[in-house]
Amino acid sequence: MNSSPSEILLEARHIVKRxxxxxxxxxxxxxxxRGCVNVLxxxxxxxxxxxxxxxxxxxxxxxxxxxxxxxxIRIESPRDAAAHGISIVHQELSxxxxxxxxxxxxxxxxxxxxxxxxxxxxxxxxxSSTLQRLHHPLAVKTSAxxxxxGLRQVLEVARALAHRCELILFDEPSSALSPTETKTLFxxxxxxxxxxxxxxxxxxxxxxxxxLGDHFTVLRSGRVIGDAVRGEVSRDWIVQTxxxxxxxxxxxxxYRQDQPVVLQVRNLSLPGTAHGDVVQQPLHNIAFDLxxxxxxxxxxxLGSGRTELLESxxxxxxPISGDVRLNGIALSMHSVAETVAAGxxxxxEDRQRDGLVPELSVRENIALAAAGxxxxxxxxxxERVYELIRKLRIAVRDIEIPVTALSGGNQQKVxxxxxxLRSPKVxxxxxxxxxVDASAKAEIYxxxxxxxxxxxxxxxxxxxxxxxxxxxxxxxxLCRGRVTTELVGAAIQxxxxxxxxxxxxxxxxxxxxxxxxxx
Amino acid sequence: MNSIGRLLxxxxxxxxxxxxxxxxxxxxRALLVLLALIVAFAILSPDFLxxxxxxxxxxxxxxFAILAIxxxxxxxxxxxDLSVGSVAGLSGMVAxxxxxxxxxxxxxxxxxxxxxxxxxxxLVSLAVGAINGWLVSKAGVASFIATLGTLYIARGAALLCSxxxxxxxxxxxxxxxxxxxxxxxxxxxxxxxxxxxxxxMIFAVFAxxxxxxxxxxxxxxxxxxxxxxxxxxxxxxxxxxxxxxxxAACAGLVGLIxxxxxxxxxxxxxxxFELNAIAAIVLGGTSLMGGRGSVSGSLLGACVIGVLADxxxxxxxxxxxxxxxxxxxxxxxxxxxxxxxxxxxxxxPFLMRSRSEMI
Numbered sequence: 001m002n003s004s005p006s007e008i009l010l011e012a013r014h015i016v017k018r019x020x021x022x023x024x025x026x027x028x029x030x031x032x033x034r035g036c037v038n039v040l041x042x043x044x045x046x047x048x049x050x051x052x053x054x055x056x057x058x059x060x061x062x063x064x065x066x067x068x069x070x071x072x073i074r075i076e077s078p079r080d081a082a083a084h085g086i087s088i089v090h091q092e093l094s095x096x097x098x099x100x101x102x103x104x105x106x107x108x109x110x111x112x113x114x115x116x117x118x119x120x121x122x123x124x125x126x127x128s129s130t131l132q133r134l135h136h137p138l139a140v141k142t143s144a145x146x147x148x149x150g151l152r153q154v155l156e157v158a159r160a161l162a163h164r165c166e167l168i169l170f171d172e173p174s175s176a177l178s179p180t181e182t183k184t185l186f187x188x189x190x191x192x193x194x195x196x197x198x199x200x201x202x203x204x205x206x207x208x209x210x211x212l213g214d215h216f217t218v219l220r221s222g223r224v225i226g227d228a229v230r231g232e233v234s235r236d237w238i239v240q241t242x243x244x245x246x247x248x249x250x251x252x253x254x255y256r257q258d259q260p261v262v263l264q265v266r267n268l269s270l271p272g273t274a275h276g277d278v279v280q281q282p283l284h285n286i287a288f289d290l291x292x293x294x295x296x297x298x299x300x301x302l303g304s305g306r307t308e309l310l311e312s313x314x315x316x317x318x319p320i321s322g323d324v325r326l327n328g329i330a331l332s333m334h335s336v337a338e339t340v341a342a343g344x345x346x347x348x349e350d351r352q353r354d355g356l357v358p359e360l361s362v363r364e365n366i367a368l369a370a371a372g373x374x375x376x377x378x379x380x381x382x383e384r385v386y387e388l389i390r391k392l393r394i395a396v397r398d399i400e401i402p403v404t405a406l407s408g409g410n411q412q413k414v415x416x417x418x419x420x421l422r423s424p425k426v427x428x429x430x431x432x433x434x435x436v437d438a439s440a441k442a443e444i445y446x447x448x449x450x451x452x453x454x455x456x457x458x459x460x461x462x463x464x465x466x467x468x469x470x471x472x473x474x475x476x477x478l479c480r481g482r483v484t485t486e487l488v489g490a491a492i493q494x495x496x497x498x499x500x501x502x503x504x505x506x507x508x509x510x511x512x513x514x515x516x517x518x519x
Numbered sequence: 520m521n522s523i524g525r526l527l528x529x530x531x532x533x534x535x536x537x538x539x540x541x542x543x544x545x546x547x548r549a550l551l552v553l554l555a556l557i558v559a560f561a562i563l564s565p566d567f568l569x570x571x572x573x574x575x576x577x578x579x580x581x582x583f584a585i586l587a588i589x590x591x592x593x594x595x596x597x598x599x600d601l602s603v604g605s606v607a608g609l610s611g612m613v614a615x616x617x618x619x620x621x622x623x624x625x626x627x628x629x630x631x632x633x634x635x636x637x638x639x640x641x642l643v644s645l646a647v648g649a650i651n652g653w654l655v656s657k658a659g660v661a662s663f664i665a666t667l668g669t670l671y672i673a674r675g676a677a678l679l680c681s682x683x684x685x686x687x688x689x690x691x692x693x694x695x696x697x698x699x700x701x702x703x704x705x706x707x708x709x710x711x712x713x714x715x716x717x718x719x720m721i722f723a724v725f726a727x728x729x730x731x732x733x734x735x736x737x738x739x740x741x742x743x744x745x746x747x748x749x750x751x752x753x754x755x756x757x758x759x760x761x762x763x764x765x766x767a768a769c770a771g772l773v774g775l776i777x778x779x780x781x782x783x784x785x786x787x788x789x790x791x792f793e794l795n796a797i798a799a800i801v802l803g804g805t806s807l808m809g810g811r812g813s814v815s816g817s818l819l820g821a822c823v824i825g826v827l828a829d830x831x832x833x834x835x836x837x838x839x840x841x842x843x844x845x846x847x848x849x850x851x852x853x854x855x856x857x858x859x860x861x862x863x864x865x866x867x868p869f870l871m872r873s874r875s876e877m878i
Contacts, residue, residue: 006700021771056750058749060752077752078749078751078752079752079754088750090750093747094744094750094751095744095746095747096739096740096743096744096747096751096810097742097743097744097810098739098744098810099736099739099740099743100812103739103740106736107736107737107740107748107751107753108737108740108748108751108752108753109751109752110733111737112733116730116733117731118731118735119735142867159751384592418852425629440552515604
């Protein structure tokens with residue numbers, strides 16, 4: 001929106017941030033230019049959100065310095081960031097559900113009278129004028145729990161706007177917004193720029209970035225890979241820089257479509273939830289076949305319904321309609337126990353939360369699901385566990401050590417081993433390589449291919465082009481709960497995936513027709 | 520909208536108004552239960568609504584209410600304070616120790632000695648509160664465990680004060696010019712017992728803190744979503760720390776009131792009081808998960824507990840049955856609470872829709 005070169009408002013120099021087993025930011029230098037939209041691009045796990053968390057004081061870097069107006073500043077807490085005029089609209093929404101809108105906006109930064117009493121009148125006034133500016137004249141006393149995901153995002157934006165700040169960080173703000181809400185957001189951003197303030201913007205949606213961005217910084221695996229200004233940037237440049245073609249080494253698997261269909265899904269829909277004035281359906285008439293020995297990738301952005309699809313296949317969500325057959329036998333899709341017994345098992349996205357039992361050993365974690373006999377035989381169990389550890393090449397010498405002592409990649413393999421202990425027919429993986437380093441990724445891909453060659457059918461979801469392309473025999477792209485395209489083999493390319501996954505702004509009206517208005 | 524749609528929406532609106540009534544009744548359930556209990560006991564026992572009985576009853580209520588109100592903020596942040604009963608006991612013993620020492624040395628300073636005793640008792644209580652607060656907010660110990668530990672420590676310390684003996688005759692004698700400690704528990708102003716006045720004052724202060732100050736909002740914010748509260752710039756550890764201080768201060772005051780009322784301090788005073796306080800808080804509709812509840816609810820809850828206990832005594836119900844009834848009431852209250860929140864979440868989109876239609 002503003003392409004003239006301008007002064008640097010904020011500069012993060014040589015930032016390093018290390019998590020256990022993962023270098024999230026490796027000597028990153030990032031500049032935010034004053035009065036511009038500074039876009040940060042990168043795949044999941046590239047380090048964008050980590051950098052945002054450091055700038056807003058939610059996390060401290062291991063080394064590096066931050067300068068504002070050329071002066072070094074210390075940001076050790078969200079309070080410090082606010083004091084320096086930095087506000088953030090979080091990706092994972094952080095509203096206080098038990099408080100009303102006005103309380104939410106001013107929590108931690110109360111307006112007071114007599115230095116000790118909250119001045120609710122003034123707060124409510126500023127809240128309603130801020131919401132007015134966002135074209136969402138909600139009642140300030142509404143409880144935040146009643147807001148839809150999109151409106152919660154609006155509340156987040158309002159929180160950032162209500163306080164005087166020079167720099168507003170948007171971490172994937174549009175992922176939960178409807179096209180109209182997105183348009184409003186853009187108008188607000190233009191407004192912010194006009195008043196001389198600065199924006200840092202993260203999104204996966206290329207159209208948005210091309211539309212908004214003045215300065216572009218591309219991150220990959222914790223490093224700054226590219227830097228450009230508006231005019232120099234093309235879609236191709238972004239996609240190529242983001243994914244990095246150097247990683248292209250995998251050879252496509254021999255995939256035979258003549259194999260029998262193992263899993264047949266027809267007309268699968270999940271019940272919708274009211275989001276403001278529209279009903280959004282997480283899944284809408286999904287249909288596909290999964291063949292024996294096939295690896296099917298499901299690609300989609302945040303909110304596309306990929307996790308919901310996997311969860312409902314695993315029996316974790318009760319669909320309103322749908323016919324799911326495993327080897328020709330219909331499943332009721334009403335309980336996880338039933339689908340597991342039928343031979344569909346799932347490796348969840350969040351290993352720590354939904355997968356592993358951290359207090360238990362590697363052996364116990366693997367054998368957790370194997371309680372098929374009324375009593376446990378330790379020696380037999382150990383035998384099978386060792387067999388799987390060898391097969392999956394899990395790097396562990398003693399199976400009695402706690403599972404938390406393993407690296408991310410090996411923890412993921414422990415979960416895989418647990419699933420394989422059930423001798424499943426269909427394996428579902430939600431983000432199979434989340435939080436796993438590059439070499440472990442390649443190994444997991446190789447393993448999954450081997451398993452598929454042995455006759456297992458695999459469905460995985462991913463938000464990474466590279467993963468989808470190198471692992472999937474066939475890919476379905478989801479967007480707003482619908483399958484928008486199906487790609488086979490060599491046709492799985494970044495451009496095709498991206499085009500099908502992003503609800504483009506231009507086609508917004510067309511898409512929103514699919515959403516049923518309530519009134 | 521077609522006619523069928525209109526018909527449906529009319530039915531919706533009709534249903535929603537009755538649903539809303541049920542929700543309101545559920546929300547005001549503590550008050551309804553209290554009124555029902557009072558009416559029932561008044562009918563069943565002619566002595567229940569006498570001035571004398573109400574005066575005794577209100578003192579009982581005051582003790583539970585002060586403890587419950589003090590602990591409400593802790594519970595609102597999602598914590599719990601099991602140490603309040605022991606802190607009350609310790610507080611009384613510290614005051615007893617200081618006063619007994621003053622009597623032994625002939626006193627002479629009068630009011631100052633009493634002030635010393637009260638001050639020492641409150642300071643020791645605050646110290647226990649500070650330990651709780653530090654353990655929970657800085658050391659990261661779960662509040663249940665931290666305050667379970669201080670429950671034992673404070674009780675042990677109370678017993679150590681006197682080697683397990685009672686400090687008697689704390690009212691003092693006019694001849695030694697040390698007297699007046701009994702005012703706290705036995706005094707009256709315009710026929711209102713002093714403990715009840717203290718309870719009303721504490722209620723007013725806590726209600727204002729909850730509704731009108733940044734700290735009050737921070738308490739709710741921490742209980743609602745601790746991560747979001749931290750990201751919003753709220754100093755979460757500090758908020759938690761202060762809630763434990765307030766809870767301990769109220770517990771210390773309760774210890775003083777009891778010692779003053781009985782004119783003696785017994786080291787076992789306050790045993791299982793924490794459970795009464797938690798029961799009052801839960802009855803008042805405060806969620807043990809934090810974020811939801813109110814100070815006035817805790818006051819109401821304490822009234823329910825007090826009225827129930829007194830009424831059952833007056834009806835001559837066996838002590839053992841009283842315990843069973845108290846347990847039943849608590850379990851029922853939490854079950855109803857769960858039912859209410861589930862009903863509310865299920866009906867929320869429906870209620871919102873009919874509301875927007877009415878606008």
